[in-house]
Amino acid sequence: MTTRPGPRERLLDAARDLTYDQGVHVGVDAILKQADVARRSLYQHFGGKDGLIAEMLRTTSNEARYHQVMDAAGDDPRLRVLAVFDELEKITTRPSFHGCRYTAAELALTDPAHPAHAVIRAYKDGLHRLFTAELARHGHPAPDFGADQLLVLIDGVLAHALTRPDAHPALAARAMAELVLGSGTPPSGLGRRGSAT
Incomplete structure (x- = not known):
């Protein structure tokens, strides 16, 4: 049975996909929707969208x-x-x-x-x-x-x-x-x- 990635990984995956297709100014709501996480998770793991973008680029x-x-x-x-x-x-x-x-x-x-x-x-x-x-x-x-x-x-x-x-x-x-x-x-x-x- 495959374990679903946690919120942090889902946010990174969503940001990786959406920013490549639409650019880094893609809306936070679109990232949250694709990642299927609450806004709180974004701030908990990355401190906000800027931190998410930076970490996505670093890990990509x-x-x-x-x-x-x-x-x-x-x-x-x-x-x-x-x-x-x-x-x-x-x-x-x-x-x-x-x-x-x-x-x-x-x-x-x-x-x-x-x-x-x-x-x-x-x-x-x-x-x-x-x-x-x-x-x-x-x-x-x-x-x-x-x-x-x-x-x-x-x-x-x-x-x-x-x-x-x-x-x-x-x-x-x-x-x-x-x-x-x-x-x-x-x-x-x-x-x-x-x-x-």
């Missing part, structure tokens, strides 16, 4: 999916990085694709004090560390900068696929990722992570 973390895709590609760092773009091609061509939930939340939440901003930054920083490590293993001369380049490509794919999915931006970005893997010293005047020195 797609970073684990990047690790899975790369590990399935084997040990070659180059193939591991390119596998990410192959996976993005699959994801961005699905009818259910609605973009990157982290970028969407960052743009929608205009209050700089919203707790979700720190979660989003931590997620993006985690991806940067992941790609930096892969590029370092690949012998890239500037792995920090190369990781920044890869993240620009990934963010571009996730945004462009919303407006021009038939253009298959993941395939275009994969070809550009090949260039990143094959070269990559930062332009003159740029230091670590592309910051001006």
Whole structure:
């Protein structure tokens, strides 16, 4: 017999589904209705909607999916990085694709004090560390900068696929990722992570 998840998990699941489909400004009542919990549970577990959104983003973390895709590609760092773009091609061509939930939340939440901003930054920083490590293993001369380049490509794919999915931006970005893997010293005047020195 399957045990029904508790109110905390149901709230997270409802927020995960509804905010991806409708954005982070989806109403609290809709979340409570889908989760089938009382308003009191929202405040008891998360202190309010802001806390729920932040925790939903923290526990959703797609970073684990990047690790899975790369590990399935084997040990070659180059193939591991390119596998990410192959996976993005699959994801961005699905009818259910609605973009990157982290970028969407960052743009929608205009209050700089919203707790979700720190979660989003931590997620993006985690991806940067992941790609930096892969590029370092690949012998890239500037792995920090190369990781920044890869993240620009990934963010571009996730945004462009919303407006021009038939253009298959993941395939275009994969070809550009090949260039990143094959070269990559930062332009003159740029230091670590592309910051001006």
